Amino acid sequence: MGQMNPEEWTQQALTDSADAVWACDTIEKANSFITSLPTPMCLPNYVAGKLGLPTLDATATFIDSYEPKTGKLLYRLPRAQEKDVESAIRHARDAFQTWSKATRNERSGYLRRISELLQENRELFAVWESIDQGKMIERARIEVDRAISNFSYFSTYIIHEQTAARMVDGVALTYEHRSPAGVFALISPWNMPLYLLTWKIAPCIAFGCTAVAKPSEITSMSAYLLGILLQKAELPAGVVNIVLGDGPTTGAALVASPLVDGVSFTGGTQTGIAIRRATAHQIRKHLSLELGGKNPTLVFADSMAPTTRERTIRIAATAAFENQGEICLCGSRIYVERAAYKEFLALFTEYVANKYVLRETMGAVASAQHYSKIRGYLQLAADEKVTFNLGSVPPPVEEGGTQGYWVSPTILTDVAPDSVLLKDEIFGPVVTVCPFDDEADAVRLANDSEYGLAAVLLTTDGARMRRVGEQIEAGLVWVNCWLVRDLGTPFGGMKNSGTGREGGEYSREVFTVARTLHLPAY
């Protein structure tokens, strides 16, 4: 090392830590690696095919990221500044010149290779995702599988997609021609870090665009691992660049850049509004915003018949508590037909108490800040004299403490109709259960929200499934199921839950521009 200049040394250290991190394919190995470090590791950016720290001048600052299950400092990340973001965007622009002209077979081949490499390293990604986000390892494995599908799905989609040509009045042959829209800012949240990051990266590069991605500062580990994997896949330099940092500095610089042609964002509604504002004058910029939800689950009395009761309870509970309730699609407002209300509440509470046990089947919430947000709502529930059928107000915690961020599954009843507990997205393991009188009342309550992302409908009445399902103001309605996904169907929300849809041809809409050609027959 003595011969190296500081820059080379930094690169060497990053390569060493990449090798060491890549070797941790069990929780035990990862924990022993973390405790062996004299100082927390610092995650690098991935720009132009290289892992490296941004310019470390006097303005450089770092962000600390904590392990949710223990509260301990896990790693640091550099807060990429405007000049670092600009440099990544320029690399993405350069790469666009050739990537946008690559054949679909060439692009498809890279996506396939990435999905294969993810498959080979499934456990490694699941281990680090579980440590970094707080989720249980079983849940992390499901999410890595979905990341694999994101790449494999779009690798075949682009091979099979067809564009129809048609004759207009026998005079002109008309067809739609699609071109990649350019360089995209891909901004993802902390609840399903790899799953949602790859849900953006895969279609973006499949359709011939290039990317500057920014994962959440709370969970950047899997994005770092993905950078290493993209190197191993030999994806051409600059096609995907990953910059680390927070929203106000790094995210804002990325979104606002005039050299960025589109933004695909998943996260909170307030951030979505900030992104809309920041880009309002850039009409040409494609915006796809997938935002928050306060999703209703409607339980009709017929679904509580002896033959379907168990399924009804299980689906309502899974929709509420999967991933600690940290999924924008979680059903956090349950409404039950009055005739079945008491029975549902008793069975549901018993099921949740047995099924969701902290540290065994339910993980920690993602950060101290998020813990405090959830705690604030539970304190409010206590102040409003709401009934805690399960759970209680958790004690305060601080970053860097030794407790971790554990919130027990919480079931609230007797909530006043105008309470913010029924309006705000809490995004944690907290659900309200309220009665409804009839179908019209159920629809009214379900739609009484600024959000319109998802809904669950539990009924055995086939006519009602459609009658009610088609009246619900939500982009996704699941009937007697939850989180069933077909990656070709439109995914996104109504009202304040977002703008645009992604998935299959809907992703093509986001990442390409259309021109219509008319070729007259003379």
Ligand SMILES: NC(=O)C1=CN([C@@H]2O[C@H](COP(=O)(O)OP(=O)(O)OC[C@H]3O[C@@H](n4cnc5c(N)ncnc54)[C@H](O)[C@@H]3O)[C@@H](O)[C@H]2O)C=CC1
């Ligand atoms: N999947 C979802 O629907 C999610 C919803 N949320 C909701 O939002 C609430 C707030 O959580 P946050 O961590 O603050 O979410 P957030 O919306 O601020 O974070 C999502 C991503 O946006 C980035 N970001 C933040 N401000 C930005 C800006 N001005 N320009 C560009 N990028 C920016 C963040 O760095 C992160 O990568 C949560 O409590 C939850 O209710 C949060 C995360 C995911």
Ligand SMILES: O=C(O)/C=C/C=C(\O)C(=O)O
């Ligand atoms: O695409 C899915 O299957 C799930 C997406 C979940 C989110 O977008 C979210 O929680 O933000």
